[in-house]
Amino acid sequence: MGMLLEDGSRVGVIGGGPAGSLFAYFLLTFAQRMDMPLSVDIYEPRDFSKPGPAGCNMCGGIVSESLVQALAVDGINLPGSIVQRGIDSYVLHSERESIRIDTPLREKRIAAIHRGGGPRDISERTWGGLDGYLLKLAQDLGANVVPTRVGEVGWDDGRPRVKLKDGERTYDLLVGATGVNSSGWDLWEKLGFEGKRPETTKAYITELNLGNRTINETFGNSMHVFFLDMPRLDCAAIIPKGDYVTVCLLGDDIDHDLVHTFFENPAVQRAFPVTWIAGEGACHCSPKINLREASKPFVDRVVLIGDCGATRLYKDGIGAAYRTAKAAARTAVFSGVTASDFEKHYLPAYELIARDNRFGRLIFRVVHRVKAFPPLRHGALKMAAREQARPGASRRMSIVLWDMFTGSAPYREIFFRTLDPRFWVRFGWSSIRAGGGRRGKQMEAAHGTGSAG
Amino acid sequence: MEPGALGREYEDREVICRQGDRGDCMYVIQSGTVDVLHQDGGAEVLVGTMKAGEIVGEMALFDRQPRSATVRARGAARVLTLDKRAFLRRVHEDPSLAFRLLETMSQRIRALNTELASLKQAPAATEREPARLAGRRG
Numbered sequence: 001m002g003m004l005l006e007d008g009s010r011v012g013v014i015g016g017g018p019a020g021s022l023f024a025y026f027l028l029t030f031a032q033r034m035d036m037p038l039s040v041d042i043y044e045p046r047d048f049s050k051p052g053p054a055g056c057n058m059c060g061g062i063v064s065e066s067l068v069q070a071l072a073v074d075g076i077n078l079p080g081s082i083v084q085r086g087i088d089s090y091v092l093h094s095e096r097e098s099i100r101i102d103t104p105l106r107e108k109r110i111a112a113i114h115r116g117g118g119p120r121d122i123s124e125r126t127w128g129g130l131d132g133y134l135l136k137l138a139q140d141l142g143a144n145v146v147p148t149r150v151g152e153v154g155w156d157d158g159r160p161r162v163k164l165k166d167g168e169r170t171y172d173l174l175v176g177a178t179g180v181n182s183s184g185w186d187l188w189e190k191l192g193f194e195g196k197r198p199e200t201t202k203a204y205i206t207e208l209n210l211g212n213r214t215i216n217e218t219f220g221n222s223m224h225v226f227f228l229d230m231p232r233l234d235c236a237a238i239i240p241k242g243d244y245v246t247v248c249l250l251g252d253d254i255d256h257d258l259v260h261t262f263f264e265n266p267a268v269q270r271a272f273p274v275t276w277i278a279g280e281g282a283c284h285c286s287p288k289i290n291l292r293e294a295s296k297p298f299v300d301r302v303v304l305i306g307d308c309g310a311t312r313l314y315k316d317g318i319g320a321a322y323r324t325a326k327a328a329a330r331t332a333v334f335s336g337v338t339a340s341d342f343e344k345h346y347l348p349a350y351e352l353i354a355r356d357n358r359f360g361r362l363i364f365r366v367v368h369r370v371k372a373f374p375p376l377r378h379g380a381l382k383m384a385a386r387e388q389a390r391p392g393a394s395r396r397m398s399i400v401l402w403d404m405f406t407g408s409a410p411y412r413e414i415f416f417r418t419l420d421p422r423f424w425v426r427f428g429w430s431s432i433r434a435g436g437g438r439r440g441k442q443m444e445a446a447h448g449t450g451s452a453g
Numbered sequence: 454m455e456p457g458a459l460g461r462e463y464e465d466r467e468v469i470c471r472q473g474d475r476g477d478c479m480y481v482i483q484s485g486t487v488d489v490l491h492q493d494g495g496a497e498v499l500v501g502t503m504k505a506g507e508i509v510g511e512m513a514l515f516d517r518q519p520r521s522a523t524v525r526a527r528g529a530a531r532v533l534t535l536d537k538r539a540f541l542r543r544v545h546e547d548p549s550l551a552f553r554l555l556e557t558m559s560q561r562i563r564a565l566n567t568e569l570a571s572l573k574q575a576p577a578a579t580e581r582e583p584a585r586l587a588g589r590r591g
């Protein structure tokens with residue numbers, strides 16, 4: 001066989017997280033369209049039905065608006081058996097105020113899910129996890145799941161080979177979808193990947209069991225994000241699910257002190273029910289998050305997708321896994337599996353993500369400045385609140401904040417939207433008013449519910 | 454209502470989009486069914502009924518014509534809206550997103566062909582019918 005996939009070609013996928021499963025799903029879908037039977041093995045040691053770390057690929061559990069939409073067009077409509085809550089708004093908290101921003105159509109466009117079988121202290125499993133659902137989609141199309149961690153790889157006469165305890169398997173194409181939370185990259189270096197590994201930092205997640213009723217009353221169907229002046233903290237969110245809320249902190253090497261300071265912050269305390277005693281839940285973790293892409297994501301017959309290649313900075317990592325997985329599957333089925341095929345047809349999608357992150361890094365630097373200067377911080381929130389209170393008004397700040405926190409739009413788009421002089425005139429005016437305004441007063445948008453207070 | 458349901462809930466007979474309107478989005482049905490209705494003068498013709506998982510309202514995204522039909526919930530239905538601009542940008546990046554739309558459209562053309570064929574046969578049948586009856590009578 002040459003460097004094109006043909007009838008009966010063998011494809012190995014190491015890692016059955018979203019990237020690996022979606023790759024297998026799209027590869028088999030495209031191959032079916034071409035009437036090309038392929039044999040696909042997915043190596044995944046986790047049992048995604050298990051609660052706690054054994055079944056979990058640690059994540060905030062937001063499936064972004066853009067991913068929900070793209071999957072729906074692809075025929076993957078996320079069912080109520082895995083979506084614990086449809087999110088229709090977010091509430092932005094600062095020390096002084098909380099405002100709520102709705103989707104324009106008041107539609108539930110974002111999905112809150114658990115990745116695996118739920119937190120370790122879960123008593124009853126009502127929902128399945130996203131990773132198990134996606135893996136099953138790939139299995140239903142014929143992918144074979146091998147419940148093993150791959151520890152050794154090599155080459156067999158120009159083809160990648162996976163070495164297992166009970167033997168070896170050689171593939172026409174091997175796909176790396178090992179994420180950044182394992183020693184997976186050692187495998188890729190053994191196969192000759194040179195250049196930089198993805199750059200990572202430590203994030204933080206905890207799952208708090210507050211009960212469905214309290215969550216409905218306190219958090220509603222809103223994602224709660226915090227606009228606080230805390231060094232090293234880039235994003236902080238509370239994501240309501242069924243019986244749990246997920247608290248997720250992203251930034252520069254989040255450590256115990258920062259977590260403690262976050263929970264003690266008055267804005268955070270205000271977001272929780274008054275009876276809540278600050279502290280982390282029984283299930284908490286400090287997973288690594290990919291900050292910068294691997295410099296070269298392919299060689300002949302091997303391609304890296306998802307987090308172990310490139311992802312979007314702090315946002316929509318599952319969406320980036322979908323995009324890289326699909327681009328790699330398209331290349332493999334319709335073009336070929338040489339390094340030059342991947343360079344021509346896969347690299348553009350990969351670089352689009354990497355280039356966009358440059359705008360992302362710039363935006364986060366500006367946001368840090370805005371957060372550190374109270375008149376600007378309050379001005380931003382005031383401007384958004386005013387837009388929300390006046391239906392039909394242009395929603396410049398609301399859209400920027402929405403896209404920023406939900407990860408719905410590319411950073412580049414957000415950046416260029418903020419270049420509009422009208423944005424800065426309004427922002428400047430709101431900041432001047434906020435600077436001279438009444439301190440300590442809480443405001444709420446006209447659409448706000450009690451959830452913000 | 455299911456807490457994890459995505460999209461927006463429409464009540465029985467609530468209009469999702471209206472014939473003649475500008476089409477700046479399309480819809481994916483999440484649960485329930487919707488009717489597609491064509492208004493001709495005063496008359497309303499049911500063109501089709503669509504169910505969960507199906508895409509509706511996509512034509513206006515591609516031909517930039519006003520909506521050719523009204524889409525209305527039949528019983529309670531939940532529908533996800535997909536914005537035109539965001540969608541077309543995604544298609545530009547990932548042309549394979551259009552596969553399923555092409556599939557949907559080609560299925561519709563097949564169904565239309567079948568209907569057209571049966572309509573073309575129908576007048577012939579009615580023309581033959583009186584003769585046959587007359588023959589029997591005679």
Ligand SMILES: Cc1cc2nc3c(=O)[nH]c(=O)nc-3n(C[C@H](O)[C@H](O)[C@H](O)COP(=O)(O)OP(=O)(O)OC[C@H]3O[C@@H](n4cnc5c(N)ncnc54)[C@H](O)[C@@H]3O)c2cc1C
Nearest residue numbers: 015017018019059060061062150179203306307316317318
């Ligand atoms: C704190 C935090 C919060 C986040 N929140 C969100 C969010 O809300 N929304 C969002 O979209 N993204 C979020 N992300 C990003 C998201 O988690 C990742 O982008 C996504 O999981 C990437 O998918 P993946 O399949 O590439 O990798 P992973 O999900 O890490 O999956 C890798 C898989 O490979 C398997 N594996 C590894 N090594 C081997 C081996 N040697 N052999 C066999 N299998 C192996 C692992 O068991 C695992 O199942 C968050 C990330 C962090 C750290």
